[in-house]
Amino acid sequence: MKVKVFRRMSGVMSLWFVIVVLCAGCGRAGETRQGERGMASGAGGPGQSAAKSTEREIVVATSSESGGLDPAGNIALTYLAYSATALDELLTYDGDGTIDYRAAASYEVNGDYTMWTFHLREDARWSDGSAVCADDFVNTMTRALRPESGSGYVNYLFPIQNAEAIYQGGAEMESLGVETPDPHTLVFHLERPCVYFLDLLRLPVYMPSCTKYAKAAGGSWDKNPETSMSNGPFFLAKYVPEQYFVLEKNPYYWNADAVWLEKITFRFFDSQEAMAVAYESGAVDVACGVQSVMAKVYEGEADLMITDAIATRYIYPNLDVEPLGDVRVRKALSLAVNREELCEMAGAEAEATGHFIAKYMVDRATGNYYVEEMPKFFAQSEDVAAAVPEENGPGKAASFEENMDTARRLLAEAGYPGGEGFPKLVYKYPSLELDADVAQILQEQWKKNLGIDVELQAQELQVNYSERKAGRFDLCRMNWTADFADPYTYLSMLLSNSPYNCSGICDARYDALVRQSEGETDVKKRAELICQAERLAVEEKCYVIPLFSVRNVNLVRPGIEGITQVPATGALELRHARWE
Amino acid sequence: MAGYAFKRVLVGVFSVFVLASAAFFLTRLMPGSPFETGNSLPLVQAEIEREYGLDKPLPEQYLQYLSNLLHGDLGISYKKPGVAVVDVISRAFPVTCKIGGLAVLCSLAAGTALGIWQAVTKKAAVYNGILFVTILGSGVLNFVWGSLFVWLFGVKWKLLPVVGADVWQGFLLPVATMAIYPTCVVTRLTRNGFKREMGEDYVVLARAKGLGKTRVLGVHVFKNACLPVLRYMGPAAAFLLTGSFVVESIFTIPGLGREFVNSIANRDYTLILGLTVFMGTIVIGLNLLTDLLCAWLSPATRAGMTGAGK
Numbered sequence A: 001m002k003v004k005v006f007r008r009m010s011g012v013m014s015l016w017f018v019i020v021v022l023c024a025g026c027g028r029a030g031e032t033r034q035g036e037r038g039m040a041s042g043a044g045g046p047g048q049s050a051a052k053s054t055e056r057e058i059v060v061a062t063s064s065e066s067g068g069l070d071p072a073g074n075i076a077l078t079y080l081a082y083s084a085t086a087l088d089e090l091l092t093y094d095g096d097g098t099i100d101y102r103a104a105a106s107y108e109v110n111g112d113y114t115m116w117t118f119h120l121r122e123d124a125r126w127s128d129g130s131a132v133c134a135d136d137f138v139n140t141m142t143r144a145l146r147p148e149s150g151s152g153y154v155n156y157l158f159p160i161q162n163a164e165a166i167y168q169g170g171a172e173m174e175s176l177g178v179e180t181p182d183p184h185t186l187v188f189h190l191e192r193p194c195v196y197f198l199d200l201l202r203l204p205v206y207m208p209s210c211t212k213y214a215k216a217a218g219g220s221w222d223k224n225p226e227t228s229m230s231n232g233p234f235f236l237a238k239y240v241p242e243q244y245f246v247l248e249k250n251p252y253y254w255n256a257d258a259v260w261l262e263k264i265t266f267r268f269f270d271s272q273e274a275m276a277v278a279y280e281s282g283a284v285d286v287a288c289g290v291q292s293v294m295a296k297v298y299e300g301e302a303d304l305m306i307t308d309a310i311a312t313r314y315i316y317p318n319l320d321v322e323p324l325g326d327v328r329v330r331k332a333l334s335l336a337v338n339r340e341e342l343c344e345m346a347g348a349e350a351e352a353t354g355h356f357i358a359k360y361m362v363d364r365a366t367g368n369y370y371v372e373e374m375p376k377f378f379a380q381s382e383d384v385a386a387a388v389p390e391e392n393g394p395g396k397a398a399s400f401e402e403n404m405d406t407a408r409r410l411l412a413e414a415g416y417p418g419g420e421g422f423p424k425l426v427y428k429y430p431s432l433e434l435d436a437d438v439a440q441i442l443q444e445q446w447k448k449n450l451g452i453d454v455e456l457q458a459q460e461l462q463v464n465y466s467e468r469k470a471g472r473f474d475l476c477r478m479n480w481t482a483d484f485a486d487p488y489t490y491l492s493m494l495l496s497n498s499p500y501n502c503s504g505i506c507d508a509r510y511d512a513l514v515r516q517s518e519g520e521t522d523v524k525k526r527a528e529l530i531c532q533a534e535r536l537a538v539e540e541k542c543y544v545i546p547l548f549s550v551r552n553v554n555l556v557r558p559g560i561e562g563i564t565q566v567p568a569t570g571a572l573e574l575r576h577a578r579w580e
Numbered sequence B: 001m002a003g004y005a006f007k008r009v010l011v012g013v014f015s016v017f018v019l020a021s022a023a024f025f026l027t028r029l030m031p032g033s034p035f036e037t038g039n040s041l042p043l044v045q046a047e048i049e050r051e052y053g054l055d056k057p058l059p060e061q062y063l064q065y066l067s068n069l070l071h072g073d074l075g076i077s078y079k080k081p082g083v084a085v086v087d088v089i090s091r092a093f094p095v096t097c098k099i100g101g102l103a104v105l106c107s108l109a110a111g112t113a114l115g116i117w118q119a120v121t122k123k124a125a126v127y128n129g130i131l132f133v134t135i136l137g138s139g140v141l142n143f144v145w146g147s148l149f150v151w152l153f154g155v156k157w158k159l160l161p162v163v164g165a166d167v168w169q170g171f172l173l174p175v176a177t178m179a180i181y182p183t184c185v186v187t188r189l190t191r192n193g194f195k196r197e198m199g200e201d202y203v204v205l206a207r208a209k210g211l212g213k214t215r216v217l218g219v220h221v222f223k224n225a226c227l228p229v230l231r232y233m234g235p236a237a238a239f240l241l242t243g244s245f246v247v248e249s250i251f252t253i254p255g256l257g258r259e260f261v262n263s264i265a266n267r268d269y270t271l272i273l274g275l276t277v278f279m280g281t282i283v284i285g286l287n288l289l290t291d292l293l294c295a296w297l298s299p300a301t302r303a304g305m306t307g308a309g310k
Helices: A002-039 A077-086 A134-144 A163-167 A272-281 A293-297 A327-335 A339-346 A400-413 A433-450 A461-469 A488-494 A508-519 A523-540 B002-029 B042-051 B058-070 B085-120 B124-139 B142-156 B169-198 B201-208 B213-225 B227-241 B245-250 B256-266 B269-297 B299-309
Strands: A057-063 A091-093 A099-101 A104-109 A115-120 A185-189 A234-240 A244-249 A263-269 A286-290 A304-317 A350-352 A425-430 A454-459 A475-481 A545-556
Touching: A057 A077, A057 A272, A077 A234, A077 A244, A077 A263, A099 A104, A134 A185, A263 A272, A272 A286, A272 B142, A272 B245, A293 A304, A293 A545, A304 A327, A304 A433, A327 A400, A327 A433, A327 A545, A339 A350, A339 A433, A339 A545, A400 A433, A425 A433, A425 A461, A433 A454, A433 A475, A454 A461, A461 A475, A461 B256, A475 A488, A488 A508, A488 A523, A508 A523, B002 B058, B002 B269, B085 B124, B085 B169, B085 B227, B085 B256, B085 B269, B124 B169, B142 B169, B142 B245, B169 B213, B169 B227, B169 B245, B201 B213, B213 B227, B227 B269, B245 B256, B256 B269
Parallel strands: A057 A263, A057 A286, A425 A454, A425 A475
Antiparallel strands: A091 A099, A104 A115, A115 A185, A234 A244, A244 A263, A286 A545, A304 A475, A304 A545, A350 A545
């Protein structure tokens, strides 16, 4: 009897203990952090401390190992983290939009943008000291064009003459429209004019790979420090699968004087939580992409670095599903979303946008964001009387509170007054934390503002991809991170014949606008066409329902300077990082 | 005994075959493809799938897979370019094995000691103290313990590393996290076993014949009292040695559990199958071993088994 009572008491005590521990964990996190600040760097556990500020070394937490390091192979986040810091692309754009020449010293383009000539740096060296040649660039391209390479980026070579035919086995590799008249000249002949070609150069398939070692895709040369060469500021010094890899300064780098760090260690983490803990424990100096809740924990502190990705999260309404074929219904659904409220609830990762083209996509011609140049469409559309306050900033749609009446009117016109008789649509989304939160907020807003019920269906990420691509959905969450920094990456997805078009969009007017913008060489005219196409897709026809642009929450130890972000991929670039 | 053992081994081999086949068809039933990503172009995806033979009819793929398996070829991972499945296993298994093996040893040692102590003690405080600890330990899930340890030892006191298993100190917290639950169960089983056996006539007889308490407890009682522990430890060891995704994720340990869960999320068919067959063989093997050991230790079990078989 005594034992029984005690057993029950033990159970209650255990529960109490757990609650106390959990509360303590939540409540004291901020406080502990403050106390640790002084000893943060170099105070990790034995044998694995983060770099000390006196050493020219940084430890970075990155997401779990995925894919290889061969630019022509099957690559994912690990390559993106590696290449942003270690490799030199031909050229890129710096923060204010001017060209930053890296592997190339200059370039020329012909009048109709079909022939691009790059002059490579003659002093560029691989990390084994050998010269970087034009053939090294061709090496990546030809290897990627063999399907067995498993390259998921190969389609970005298709603007080059014959590239697509070669990939599909319809032409010989020799017919590829790339020439190397001398070891330091690289000439691209394109199928048709491509004004955004320079933006493609950051993509892996346009990176060089050392011909001496990189002979086949799928070999293991890419993760072997003996054979994995770099033409950039850092080279691969060590690679321990599933655990970490180490970059060291490339002594042969043409611009080695501008590189301060000697060593960068990237550690792989499976979960964002573990990453944040590693940062708090001092085991890493930089944590890329932690949960958005960390933005609240570190609010107002120097550690917090929020970067804007060129990514839009939006909803595809399936036009083949009734009543979504009716533009008034789609518009009602879009207008009834209060994006400001949604983002406030979803956290720091989300920033409201009413645009399809990513909010932070820069117009190279003007240096402004594209969406800044567009009329703030919701506010100016005839449906909405409310003006957008200027302080809402670039691309921020007007407060959507005022649009609810319009949304309800449109729904009533479509035959569903007050949501009456509206069929139950299913919203499919991947079971990620952010998307799950957003789905619930959307469900609530549509119920409140339109009186309609939407069923939520969380899916595993891979399942969601397949269902979306097969067009098996009513409403589907979609995220598009720009592979390259040009609006075409967004607009081309909705073309009638686009393989990415999975919601039954078929609009000749839209197709004509996008096609015209693709071939337009006058930058100003092109920007106008882009604006028109986006207005048509988002405002007039509501083919997509944009929700928010995505931001990354990073933690960087105070004292580290010079970290920038690759806008398209969101990867952090550490080539100019230093301890102050 | 030999006949029984042979029969059990045959059943074990057949189980592995069923497991391998079921795993093959179940992975193919999952929606999604290993080469599908959010941005992948269908044309490119189809080309790569053709290259990997995924466009062939399923029965053909299945026969190819079985034939490779018989030759010990688990294939190349689809998502880790150029890495053989065998390499993934030979890299991840030693890490998991170290942590799981240490957890097995710790839980056996600590659990048996605590169980015996609780069974023989006459002090209510000791008995109740151990009871409290074991209820707490088995009632709280291991990810709670893991997170608590990380926070206390890693973030708050900065005593132990909480990332990776590069140094021996890195093993302490994951092993502790993994060992807590089995320790509590072993304690309970040992205590119950001892208490039951200590009331048996043969103990009274042995004591009456003048045998020392330590000898009676340590030899005669121990052997009988440990059978339930052994029966529990077989499956428990299999569980610990195949890795825990949760614990490996919390401590960022490059073990089997993490590989397994990630391979499923990535639809890395060859890796899923390779790991399933490998882990399945361990589980089936350890269960087999436990059954044989139990049968050997307890003739009653053996007689029951063979009797039921006829």
